[in-house]
Amino acid sequence: MGLQGKAAVVGVADYKNERKYTGKRKFYIEQWAELTQMALADAGLVKDDIDGICCASIPESTLFAPATIAEYLGLQVNFAEMVDLGGASSVSMIWRAAAAIELGICEAVVCAAPGIPIPSNPNQGKRDPNRFYGSVSANWGSPQAEFDVPYGNVAQNVGYALIAQRYAATYGYDERALAKIAADQRTNAQGNPKAVFYGQPITIDDVLNSKMVAAPLHVLEIVMPCAGGSACIVVSERLARKSKNRPVYVTGCGERLTTRSVTYADDMTVSPVGPAATSAYEMSGKKPGDIDVLQAYDCYTITVLLTMEDAGFCGKGEGLKFVNENSLTFDGSFPVNTHGGQLGAGQAAGMAGGMSQPVEGVRQIMGRAEGRQVPDCNTALITGTGGIMSEQSVIILEGA
Amino acid sequence: MEYQRPQPEPTPTSEPFWTGLANGQVLLQQCDDCDKWVYYPRSHCPHCLSSHLVWKQVSGEGSLYSFTVAPQATAPQFANETPQLIAVVELIEGVRLNTVMVNVEPENLKIGMKVKPVFYPLDDSTLLYFEPH
Numbered sequence: 001m002g003l004q005g006k007a008a009v010v011g012v013a014d015y016k017n018e019r020k021y022t023g024k025r026k027f028y029i030e031q032w033a034e035l036t037q038m039a040l041a042d043a044g045l046v047k048d049d050i051d052g053i054c055c056a057s058i059p060e061s062t063l064f065a066p067a068t069i070a071e072y073l074g075l076q077v078n079f080a081e082m083v084d085l086g087g088a089s090s091v092s093m094i095w096r097a098a099a100a101i102e103l104g105i106c107e108a109v110v111c112a113a114p115g116i117p118i119p120s121n122p123n124q125g126k127r128d129p130n131r132f133y134g135s136v137s138a139n140w141g142s143p144q145a146e147f148d149v150p151y152g153n154v155a156q157n158v159g160y161a162l163i164a165q166r167y168a169a170t171y172g173y174d175e176r177a178l179a180k181i182a183a184d185q186r187t188n189a190q191g192n193p194k195a196v197f198y199g200q201p202i203t204i205d206d207v208l209n210s211k212m213v214a215a216p217l218h219v220l221e222i223v224m225p226c227a228g229g230s231a232c233i234v235v236s237e238r239l240a241r242k243s244k245n246r247p248v249y250v251t252g253c254g255e256r257l258t259t260r261s262v263t264y265a266d267d268m269t270v271s272p273v274g275p276a277a278t279s280a281y282e283m284s285g286k287k288p289g290d291i292d293v294l295q296a297y298d299c300y301t302i303t304v305l306l307t308m309e310d311a312g313f314c315g316k317g318e319g320l321k322f323v324n325e326n327s328l329t330f331d332g333s334f335p336v337n338t339h340g341g342q343l344g345a346g347q348a349a350g351m352a353g354g355m356s357q358p359v360e361g362v363r364q365i366m367g368r369a370e371g372r373q374v375p376d377c378n379t380a381l382i383t384g385t386g387g388i389m390s391e392q393s394v395i396i397l398e399g400a
Numbered sequence: 401m402e403y404q405r406p407q408p409e410p411t412p413t414s415e416p417f418w419t420g421l422a423n424g425q426v427l428l429q430q431c432d433d434c435d436k437w438v439y440y441p442r443s444h445c446p447h448c449l450s451s452h453l454v455w456k457q458v459s460g461e462g463s464l465y466s467f468t469v470a471p472q473a474t475a476p477q478f479a480n481e482t483p484q485l486i487a488v489v490e491l492i493e494g495v496r497l498n499t500v501m502v503n504v505e506p507e508n509l510k511i512g513m514k515v516k517p518v519f520y521p522l523d524d525s526t527l528l529y530f531e532p533h
Contacts, residue, residue, distance in 0.1 A: 140409050147440045149406045150527055151498040152484045154475045161468035162488055169466070169511035214486075215469045263488050263498050268466060 002283035005398065007098035008240040008247035011043025012359045014230035016194040017346035021117055021227035028058040028350070029072040031114030035231035036073060043233050044244035045108065050233075052079035052100055052109030054093035056351040059118055079106040085257070086135065086386025087297055089113070090355035091393040095253035097234040108239055112231035115352030135387070148261055156299060157222065159262045159388030161214035164302040166268040168216065171317035175216060177324050179207035181301040181336075182220050182343050184328035189340025191330060191372030196226050196346035221301040221343075228348025230355040232362060240400070248365045252286065252396035254279025262388035272392035273310035273383060280381070281312075284396040288312040291396075292377045293364050294334070295357035297385035298341040307383050308336075311394070330372040338364060338372045354384045358395065365399040403477045407525045414441040416455050421526040424519050426460035428493060429453040439495035460517035461533060462491035469506045489515055489530050503531040 013035050026034070032055070040046060053066055053075065061068040066080035079100040083089040090113050097109035136154050138145045153159070167173070186202045189195035202220065210220040240247035254276035259265050281287055288311065296307040305319040313334070314322035326334040339345050339360040347353035361380035363369045369377075377399075384393045410418045417440075420427035429438040431445035432452035444451050467487040473479045474486070485501040487509075501509060502518055514533035519526050 138406070141411055143440050145406075146408045146411070146414060148498050150408045150522075150525075151500050152470070152474050152478045152481065152486050153498045158468055158470065158474055158486050161470075162466040162486075165468055166466040166511065212471060214474070215471075217468075261498070263496050268488075 003095070003098055003250060003253055004102055005249045005251035005284070006237050007101040007234050008237070008249045008400065009094070009232050009358070009362045009397065010235050010240055010243035010245050010247050011039040011045065011233040012230065012362050013038035013042055014194065014356070014359055015116060015228050015348070017196045017226045017228040017348055019196045019224060019226050019346065023116070025117050025119040027060055027118050028114040029060055029069055031116055031229050032069050032112050033073050035112045035114065035229060036110050039110065039231045039233045042245070045233065045235070045239065045242065049108045049235070049239060050075055050077070050110055052077050052097060052106035054081050054083060054097050054109055054111040056083055056089045056113060077106065079109060085384070085391040085393065087299060087351065087354040088384035088386035088391040088393040089351045091358055091382055091384030091395055092255060094232065094234060094358055095250060095393065095395050098250035098253070101234060101236050107236040109234045110231060111234060111355070113229060113350060113352040113355035115229040115348035115350040116227045117349070144261060148263070153263070156388060157214040157217060160300040160302055161217050163262060163268050163306070163389065164216050167302065170269050172320070173216065174320040174324070175208060176204050177320040178221060178301040178305065179204040179218070180323055181304050181328065182207045184332070185298065185337045185341040185344040187329045188338050188372055189344030191370070192339045192345055195340040195344055196224055197340065197344050217300060217302070223299050223342040223347035223353065226346030226348055228346060229350070229352045230348070230359045232355070232359055246366045247400040248362045248397050249400060250395055251398045252280035252282070252284030253394065254283070255393045257386070257391040259390055260387060262390060269306070270316070271306045271310045271389040273307050273394065276392045276394040277311040277381070280394040280396045284398070286379060286396055290379055291381045293338060293361065293374050293380045294336045295338070295361045295380060295382045296336060296341070297354055297357060297383045298337055298343050299347065299385065301343070303385055303389065304336065306389065307385070311381060311383065330369070330374055335374045338369060338374060357384065358382045358397070361397050365397055403479070405477050405522065407522050408527070413443050417441050418525055420457070421519055421528055425457050426517055426528065427455050428458050428491070428495065430456050437493040437495050439497055458491065458493055460491065460528070462489045462515055464501070464509065464511055464513045464515055465490040465496055466511060467501060467509050469509070485509065487530065497528065500527070500529045501531065502529050508532070
């Protein structure tokens with residue numbers, strides 16, 4: 001059962017992350033075309049090889065997104081899917097693509113996540129500010145609008161702060177260990193010229209001296225939003241042999257979601273990463289000790305901590321000790337988010353932040369991570385996290 | 401355009417809960433089939449999917465499950481309410497809810513502390529806040 005490891009990522013592409021985007025604004029369908037063209041060139045494949053697409057929502061067409069993209073790119077596809085799992089969407093796109101390929105209904109699927117600003121519409125009136133809370137639904141009948149928002153529990157910071165505070169009360173807290181996650185990842189970003197914080201290393205003290213946003217979370221423990229975007233191409237074994245890159249096979253996957261609001265999670269300190277990772281390990285036959293690099297969705301430092309624990313790299317409640325005992329840098333004892341992660345490289349808009357982790361995992365296994373290459377890197381575990389640790393997906397990637 | 405402080409918009413399903421708060425009562429749904437308590441209000445029990453949910457008045461007492469102190473407003477709509485003491489409370493019936501802690505200094509908040517309800521009136525509705533018990 002499960003993936004047989006017969007679909008591989010063979011091409012990737014990404015934009016340079018920019019905090020203040022000054023380039024030409026582009027619609028998401030335009031970015032889809034550009035990223036697909038870049039990823040095909042990277043793979044050494046051509047447009048006519050593509051017969052599948054996996055997307056997240058696009059601002060140009062909230063419904064019928066796959067057909068809009070297919071038409072715009074001039075693709076005729078046998079598999080199309082829009083994934084709606086927040087930050088987990090990108091990782092979930094990749095295993096869906098692999099599954100569709102193994103099923104035999106398609107051979108080459110583009111998974112893309114644009115995140116460069118779209119042109120501003122000169123004819124549009126101002127948006128009602130009272131109906132906008134980031135990713136929070138303010139619609140009538142939405143439980144979140146009725147039972148979260150009126151109490152000020154809006155957007156992501158509050159939920160992750162609640163998790164961190166509960167973790168502290170349950171297992172103890174070491175703010176220097178949490179800060180070390182941000183500092184180590186920032187060190188990794190120094191090897192990634194596309195990172196927004198390239199050329200700007202930080203120390204643990206810098207993190208702890210940064211502004212408190214929602215206790216115990218400091219601003220440097222929270223991702224920096226930016227413009228960016230990335231894509232990858234997943235193909236069959238037959239096409240993988242035609243690619244110029246080392247194929248990176250998708251050998252395991254798992255997914256888990258329970259609640260939208262973390263308030264209602266069975267235990268706030270236990271994330272859905274556990275069941276998703278267990279599925280991926282069982283499918284691939286790998287165990288935590290086999291993983292050469294972890295690319296963990298990192299909207300917050302606490303997200304990385306819970307991911308390391310719940311994916312089995314250390315015991316529950318032992319994450320802080322584990323972080324203190326290991327270096328998370330690309331040349332360290334336990335490399336995590338070698339591109340800097342979203343904490344160090346920036347969180348590109350839309351769902352693009354979560355595509356940066358699989359793209360980096362692929363680059364590491366292909367041996368193309370340049371100034372941040374993990375030596376002899378063959379196996380990566382990639383996680384995607386949506387909402388407040390509410391949607392979770394995991395894939396395991398292995399080099400051929 | 402001015403920011404307005406968000407207020408709950410009751411639905412036909414949730415209306416008894418909000419009316420209860422306006423009357424100084426905490427009403428919760430309990431499933432007549434599996435006996436579990438339900439929050440937030442629903443049409444069907446999230447434990448067994450029964451539609452036999454019955455409104456019952458409870459004490460509203462519970463304990464602090466988690467909290468955060470936000471020195472800056474979490475959204476511009478809450479600019480007049482800083483620092484926000486946003487909390488999750490677990491009622492003795494076992495359900496958890498989003499809330500705000502009042503009548504307490506931030507440094508005195510402690511996970512596990514006993515809390516009791518405060519019926520907090522807004523223009524058109526009443527929210528369920530909590531204070532130390």
